[in-house]
Amino acid sequence: MKALITGVTEFVGFHLAEHLLSEGDEVYGICRWRSKTDNIAGVSGIHLLNGDIRDATCLHRILSEVNPDAVYHLAAQSFVLESWNSPLETLTTNVLGTAALLEAARACSHCVVHVAGSSEEYGLIDKIPITESFPLRPQSPYAVSKVACDLLAQQYYRSFGIKTVITRAFNHTGPRRGEVFVTSTFAKQIAEIEKGKQPVIKVGNLDARRDFSDVRDIVRAYRLAVLRCRYGEPYNVCSGVARKVSEVLDLLLSLSKVKNIRIERDANRMRPSDVPILLGDCSKFRKETGWKPTYLFGQTMLDLLNYWRERC
Numbered sequence: 001m002k003a004l005i006t007g008v009t010e011f012v013g014f015h016l017a018e019h020l021l022s023e024g025d026e027v028y029g030i031c032r033w034r035s036k037t038d039n040i041a042g043v044s045g046i047h048l049l050n051g052d053i054r055d056a057t058c059l060h061r062i063l064s065e066v067n068p069d070a071v072y073h074l075a076a077q078s079f080v081l082e083s084w085n086s087p088l089e090t091l092t093t094n095v096l097g098t099a100a101l102l103e104a105a106r107a108c109s110h111c112v113v114h115v116a117g118s119s120e121e122y123g124l125i126d127k128i129p130i131t132e133s134f135p136l137r138p139q140s141p142y143a144v145s146k147v148a149c150d151l152l153a154q155q156y157y158r159s160f161g162i163k164t165v166i167t168r169a170f171n172h173t174g175p176r177r178g179e180v181f182v183t184s185t186f187a188k189q190i191a192e193i194e195k196g197k198q199p200v201i202k203v204g205n206l207d208a209r210r211d212f213s214d215v216r217d218i219v220r221a222y223r224l225a226v227l228r229c230r231y232g233e234p235y236n237v238c239s240g241v242a243r244k245v246s247e248v249l250d251l252l253l254s255l256s257k258v259k260n261i262r263i264e265r266d267a268n269r270m271r272p273s274d275v276p277i278l279l280g281d282c283s284k285f286r287k288e289t290g291w292k293p294t295y296l297f298g299q300t301m302l303d304l305l306n307y308w309r310e311r312c
Contacts (some may be wrong), residue, residue, distance in 0.1 A: 002026045004068040006053050006101065007075030011117070011176055014040050016072055016219040021045045021221065028066050030059075030075070053097035059104035063111070070112045070226045073101055073247045076145075079180050080120060083142035084272050091169065094145035097153070102156045102164070107126030112163045112226050115153040116232065118146045119170040119278045128242070129281035132168070132234045139273050150234060154167060157232030164226045170238035170280045174215035174300050175307040183212070186249050191308035201253075201262045206246035209277040211238045214295035224289040238280030239293050252302050 003020050007013040020027050029040075030051045040046055049066070051058045052107025053075045055213055063071070076094045077083065077178040083090040098115060105113050122130050123137035138144045177184035182198065182204070189201045221237045254259060286292060 001069045002028070002066065003070045003072060004030065004063070004066050005026045005072045005074060006097075007039055007073075008046065008048070010074065011178055012172070012215060012219065013074045014043070014176060015174070015215045016074065016222060017046050018221045019044060019216070020223060028068065030062060044103045044179075052081045053101060054092065056100040056103055059100050060107060063104045063108040063282055067108060068111050069106065070114065071101065072114045072116070072222060072226070073098065074116050076116075076304070077142070079178070080140050080142045081180070081269075081271055083140050083145070087141035090141050091145050095148045098149040098152055099220070102152060102162060105156075105162050106160055109162065112165060112231075113153070114165045114222060114226050115149055116222070117166055117168040118143065119168055119236070119238070119280060119305045120275070121168060122278065123275055125277070126155070127175045128239065128277060128279040130236065130279060132236055132284060133283045134248070137181040137209045139275055140271070143312045149303065154232050154234070160252075162230045163229060165229050166234040167222060167225050167237050167285075168234055168280075169218055169221075170211040170213065170236070170278055172215045172218045173304060174214045174295075175303050177215070177304060182245060183252075183301070184308070186252050187305045188312070190252055190258075190261070190305060191263060191312040194257050194309065195312050197257055198243060199265050201261055202264050202266040202269065203249065203270070204266060205274055206249065207244065207276070208274055209244050210281065211240065211242050211278055211308055212248070212279050212297060212300075213237070213239045213293055214300040215296075217293045217295055221285070221289070221291050224291050225285070228289045229285070235288075236282040237285055237291075239278060239296075239297075240282065242277055242279035248301070251298065252305060255302055293311040
């Protein structure tokens with residue numbers, strides 16, 4: 001299968017490219033000329049193409065030239081806290097970029113377009129676990145943008161017959177996760193402390209509960225979604241286990257070579273509004289694909305910490 005990935009140089013994009021290559025797929029990736037390529041350095045087999053997802057003409061040209069069987073749309077401004085600081089950039093990149101890609105796909109109608117949504121779309125909920133039928137009540141500009149992308153993908157299937165597949169992945173982490181995300185910032189700070197930095201970890205909201213999966217399980221789910229899921233429908237992808245952020249921190253601290261690390265609250269790490277709990281139900285996705293997580297959370301955290309130990 002010939003696959004095209006937007007956002008191939010980013011965290012999920014790299015892991016997806018690696019997985020697709022291991023499955024024998026031919027992999028093309030779109031990245032901007034100024035994008036950092038650290039994540040994909042040393043990975044052979046990825047055909048890199050310069051482009052911007054907000055440029056409809058560029059996307060039309062790339063899809064026409066590559067003629068992919070599947071497009072995995074991962075490029076986005078994905079840091080929730082940053083979306084309050086830069087709402088226009090978040091909405092422009094995420095919503096207009098998705099619209100431009102779906103327009104380009106109309107000229108390549110045989111391909112399947114996977115649109116990666118987010119559990120943040122659900123926002124404030126009345127009960128758990130969350131199924132795909134829950135109302136969408138986004139609580140951040142980022143979440144609003146992902147709701148728009150999700151609904152655009154559904155609408156393009158109903159209106160134009162574009163073969164869209166929509167996933168709403170809950171939190172995912174693992175090696176190479178960007179340092180601004182909660183599990184990764186904890187792991188990086190611990191790795192720096194092990195190298196001699198002052199034994200203090202700065203944290204934000206530790207009370208939030210999130211449904212974490214390993215990114216390597218998530219990208220496997222994305223390929224299965226393209227192959228087996230129904231078009232124009234959303235699918236939750238998650239572990240089905242909610243963990244308090246404080247529990248995640250405690251686990252990473254237990255793996256540290258330095259003990260008696262002090263925890264310090266940092267107001268700059270707090271969101272203007274937050275969702276207390278996100279716990280998903282992905283029985284619909286499991287039934288149609290047979291997918292289930294394979295990585296234990298403790299292993300995921302150890303791999304993430306070791307990644308930062310090597311970089312520090």
